[in-house]
Amino acid sequence: MPRLDGPPHRRQDLQTFLREARARVDPAEHGLERPSDRRGRQVPGLTQPQMDVLLHSRTGTYGSFERGVKTNPSTDYLDRLARYLKLNPQEWESLWRHTYGHNPPYALDPGAGLDVAPVWRRVVHEMTTMAFLSNICWDLLDCNSAFAEIFPDGKPPENVMRWMLLDDVARDEVLMDWEDEWAPVIIPQLVAVRRAYPADPTLQELENDLHGDPRAARVRRRIAAAFTRPDSDDRPLRHPVLGPGRARLGAAEPLVNPGARLMVVEFEPDHP
CATH class of the missing domain: 1.10.260.40 (lambda repressor-like DNA-binding domains)
Incomplete structure (x- = not known):
């Protein structure tokens, strides 16, 4: 210590x-x-x-x-x-x-960031690449139109982690090779945050639903759940408009809103 x-x-x-x-x-x-x-x-x-x-x-x-x-x-x-x-x-x-002598490794309140500074909302909407803001429970706070396009109905989910982890459209149509490319990376992120905030109801519900879903639970049993950050990940994604390609993820935390996340997703289609 x-x-x-x-x-x-x-x-x-x-x-x-x-x-x-x-x-x-x-x-x-x-x-x-x-x-x-x-x-x-x-x-x-x-x-x-x-x-x-x-x-x-x-x-x-x-x-x-x-x-x-x-x-x-x-x-x-x-x-x-x-x-x-x-x-x-x-x-x-x-x-x-x-x-x-250093910053805390976790936010005091996992729900922090609900009042994310307006400047970050403007930044998200001014970006041409996909971008969104979420709190540490992955509740979606704001996103731009480019990010909304990856959802077949054009309506972003209330919780990004729940969509990536449990939604069949995400697993079968958008997040390509979900069981090998996406789930082994996103599940450890949930496990790590869940351990940091054992009393948070949103994270409790996500973990319970993870274990209750046969596909997600199967992946959870076979991986070590070593935590990896989403920054600089490169994964296959099928864009509903642009077709299949690679998604590169970048993550940042607004200093004025500890616990909030700014996620940027650069997409490069296989066939421009």
Whole structure:
């Protein structure tokens, strides 16, 4: 586990960051009394002892972490701390950078990205190649007309992973050689995210339906499910308009919306 060490300014930055985050939270929301100063006046926010109560930790544990004395917090501790402080996706990244010196390997909320910045929606629609935005559960947030064309009825699905994994039109007509070329790559992505967010209902339902579908379950049983990222994949695809060809995938994450995905799909037909 990474340790909170490094220059003093990092510890000071963490202390300031957490102190300001505590001040924004009303203790009454958690059934706690608002603290008072020495003059008896109520002050805003949660106190350090109240954080210990909420986090079910020993008295002084949170204070030690905020001051930079506690140097080995678990990721579970950070998860619970971030939820009680109601950190947004950007603040969640800041907490990890202040604590461990790098960005978190996963989003705090798997549904994050539903309010993806308008600039990214404009980028998607201005692209001439296929492009779409999704959250970490693969719920489709937005797409351009080029991406909509790969669906025979012209209507993109609500969830891209469900379509790729379980839709017979996808498996038999669009995603060529589905069992050998597509399923062994997309199933490990679902498995990895499902393990990162075991309580998310969308991912739970996707996994249950995966095991309940004979074709998908057969592939799942024969692969090791080693996680691979979709970036730079090259797979066969039959475009409803342009015919068969190769699809090259590129993936990115908008920094302002951690957990959201920007996917770009370049298609080169076999016979232009």
